Amino acid sequence: MNKxxxxxxxxxDGTLNATSRSEGGYVLCADDLTLLPFVQESLKKLKDKGLKLYVFTQQRCIGKGLLTEEELTEIHKKLNALLGENAAIDAFYHCPHLVDAECACSKPKPGMLFDCMKEHNLNPDDVLVVGDSLRDFYAAQNAQLDFAFVPNDLGKHTSEEYAATGAPYFQNLHDLVNKVFKK
Ligand SMILES: [Mg+2]
Incomplete structure (x- = not known):
């Protein structure tokens, strides 16, 4: 990871904002969105260092009819408002499809990561993927990208499960930024 x-x-969800306590863990309105600790300051540090920040998110709630595309856009506007201009996400990628849909974007498929890299002219060496779940790790692996874990806010996975993947694991985003981007 010394790149x-x-x-x-x-x-x-579970990486930047708190997992919703609603059924299915879906954030279904902007008022239900709260940032996790260290996220705002860590993303600001990364932007100060010149990095671009993107999100890839599974939003099966759209396929289930629980959320519209327009409502998701509002939720992402709220996320960026909470982050502030100097820590905002540069672009969002989401998969709205149901589990059995024959899409290319459902995690752990790498479609969202490939779309992001293509649209922003990124090479595999340019990109670090960060997430809290095993399907995030496998999506990054399927795209042949470096990956780092931060713990899920509700303790969905054990540290042993994270360790078994061989991917680096950080206590939180503050820890990750300090160790990986310390210069
Ligand atoms: Mg997550």
């Missing part, structure tokens, strides 16, 4: 990354592609 000069140009961009980070983050998972959203």
């Amino acid at each position: 000069t990354y140009k961009a980070i592609i983050f998972d959203r």
Whole structure:
């Protein structure tokens, strides 16, 4: 991981914002969105270092009819408002499809990561993917990208499960930024 990354592609729920306590864990309105600790200051530090920040997020709630595309856009506007201009996400990628849909974007498929890299002219060496779940890790692996774990806010996975993947694991985003981007 001693590379000069140009961009980070983050998972959203459980990585940047708190997992919703609603059924299914879906954030279904902007008022239900809260940032996790260290996220704002860590993303600001990364932007200060010149990195571009992106999100790839599974939003099956759209396929289930629980959320519209327009409402998701409002939620992402709220996320960027909470982050502030100097820590904002540069672009969002989401998969709205149901589990059995034959899409290319459902995690752990790498479609969202490939779309992001293509649209922003990123090479695999330029990108670090950060997430809290195993499907995030496997999506990054399927795209042949470096990956780092931060713990899920609800303790969905054990540290042993994270360690078994061989991917680096950080206590939180503050820890990750300090160790990977310390210069
Ligand atoms: Mg997550």
